[in-house]
Amino acid sequence: MKLYGYWRSSAAYRVRIALNLKQLTAEHISVHLVNNGGEQHSEVYHQLNPSDLVPTFIDNNGSGEINLSQSLAIMEYLDEKHPQQPLLPRNIEQRAIVRSMAQAIACEIHPLDNLRVLQYLVNEMGVSEADKMRWYHHWIHLGFAALEQQLSQYSGRFCFGDTPSLADICLIPQVYNAKRFNLELAAYPNIVRIWDECNKLTAFADAAPEQQYDAT
Amino acid sequence: MKLYGYWRSSAAYRVRIALNLKQLTAEHISVHLVNNGGEQHSEVYHQLNPSDLVPTFIDNNGSGEINLSQSLAIMEYLDEKHPQQPLLPRNIEQRAIVRSMAQAIACEIHPLDNLRVLQYLVNEMGVSEADKMRWYHHWIHLGFAALEQQLSQYSGRFCFGDTPSLADICLIPQVYNAKRFNLELAAYPNIVRIWDECNKLTAFADAAPEQQYDAT
Numbered sequence: 001m002k003l004y005g006y007w008r009s010s011a012a013y014r015v016r017i018a019l020n021l022k023q024l025t026a027e028h029i030s031v032h033l034v035n036n037g038g039e040q041h042s043e044v045y046h047q048l049n050p051s052d053l054v055p056t057f058i059d060n061n062g063s064g065e066i067n068l069s070q071s072l073a074i075m076e077y078l079d080e081k082h083p084q085q086p087l088l089p090r091n092i093e094q095r096a097i098v099r100s101m102a103q104a105i106a107c108e109i110h111p112l113d114n115l116r117v118l119q120y121l122v123n124e125m126g127v128s129e130a131d132k133m134r135w136y137h138h139w140i141h142l143g144f145a146a147l148e149q150q151l152s153q154y155s156g157r158f159c160f161g162d163t164p165s166l167a168d169i170c171l172i173p174q175v176y177n178a179k180r181f182n183l184e185l186a187a188y189p190n191i192v193r194i195w196d197e198c199n200k201l202t203a204f205a206d207a208a209p210e211q212q213y214d215a216t
Numbered sequence: 217m218k219l220y221g222y223w224r225s226s227a228a229y230r231v232r233i234a235l236n237l238k239q240l241t242a243e244h245i246s247v248h249l250v251n252n253g254g255e256q257h258s259e260v261y262h263q264l265n266p267s268d269l270v271p272t273f274i275d276n277n278g279s280g281e282i283n284l285s286q287s288l289a290i291m292e293y294l295d296e297k298h299p300q301q302p303l304l305p306r307n308i309e310q311r312a313i314v315r316s317m318a319q320a321i322a323c324e325i326h327p328l329d330n331l332r333v334l335q336y337l338v339n340e341m342g343v344s345e346a347d348k349m350r351w352y353h354h355w356i357h358l359g360f361a362a363l364e365q366q367l368s369q370y371s372g373r374f375c376f377g378d379t380p381s382l383a384d385i386c387l388i389p390q391v392y393n394a395k396r397f398n399l400e401l402a403a404y405p406n407i408v409r410i411w412d413e414c415n416k417l418t419a420f421a422d423a424a425p426e427q428q429y430d431a432t
Contacts, residue, residue, distance in 0.1 A: 051320060051362035066309045070323065073315035080308045092296045093282045099289035103322075104267060107286065111327035120354070125347055138336070146267035 016207035030214035236419035246430035317383035
């Protein structure tokens with residue numbers, strides 16, 4: 001298995017946590033999202049992943065190579081291929097709740113606040129630094145406020161009950177990102193508590209950006 | 217089953233197609249996204265769905281009511297609960313490819329171009345109509361260009377082989393939306409072809425916005 005990622009990419013961070021929870025080892029290949037005009041736009045990487053986004057995940061099952069993009073698809077693949085330490089509950093209703101929490105982050109917060117969008121706002125639309133940060137905080141606050149309500153209903157030690165799931169895996173990189181941009185988290189006691197709980201686990205701690213070989 | 221949606225919401229449109237493919241009937245409840253300051257922000261709807269987004273899906277399984285947001289989570293729930301006319305292939309690798317295509321739309325295109333984001337650009341950031349449309353087209357073109365390459369590898373009659381899947385269900389509402397905003401699709405022959413194929417099926421045609429009772 002190979003994972004093309006970047007230490008600060010939230011989506012790559014998610015897949016690193018999933019691999020660690022399942023005690024799977026992948027070769028990590030760094031794609032620097034800033035240097036050299038963004039290595040994700042290089043001809044070589046574009047061949048691998050025409051969306052110019054990280055992560056890209058490659059697996060070789062003997063029957064051939066599979067090349068996957070999209071972190072949620074990669075993690076569900078890992079979960080189906082390697083059922084140990086499941087990332088989703090078995091019960092259909094519970095799986096749906098966990099997926100909806102994960103997607104509330106992956107579809108409603110992260111896409112609006114990732115690097116390429118912030119770059120477009122500044123470089124193509126002439127948005128000021130202050131307005132860029134207002135935008136950034138706006139979407140996280142909206143998303144976290146809604147998620148906090150779901151957590152008050154469903155969380156235990158983790159987002160859904162007492163087992164880490166796809167929801168925690170999406171939440172932790174988003175909180176890491178929010179902290180990096182000095183977002184005030186006091187209004188989200190469940191999110192803060194789950195952040196602390198998750199980071200007690202080596203699977204999460206070892207996946208943190210600063211622990212990666214390409215961190216600078 | 218109840219589906220709170222809106223005729224023009226891409227995410228509700230997806231769930232309507234999934235229900236139709238599975239020949240399931242739900243009560244459709246309209247949440248007008250524009251009138252009355254946006255009914256999705258009303259106190260009553262906010263109680264149902266704290267993210268103020270459509271759709272919200274309610275099912276009652278006898279053991280209690282389940283309230284789900286996030287269209288992809290709703291559709292995977294339907295697929296697990298009602299396995300007829302599966303929305304994903306059985307093979308793990310193939311499922312992963314279909315999910316990655318669906319998410320390339322649901323996580324990389326739609327979140328950037330949906331109503332609340334376009335409203336924020338104009339109302340909160342003072343972006344001009346022309347720049348708003350440039351933004352809109354930019355993200356669809358980026359996403360469609362990448363998807364077109366995946367389709368040239370995996371598509372048959374539909375996005376993945378000859379069976380409609382979660383990927384087609386996400387694609388069709390996005391193309392509908394693109395056409396509404398006069399996006400030039402000539403560079404995406406596979407996407408245009410699949411649009412035509414899908415709309416030959418009543419499951420897709422009947423889910424189209426103009427066919428809904430709340431269309432105006």
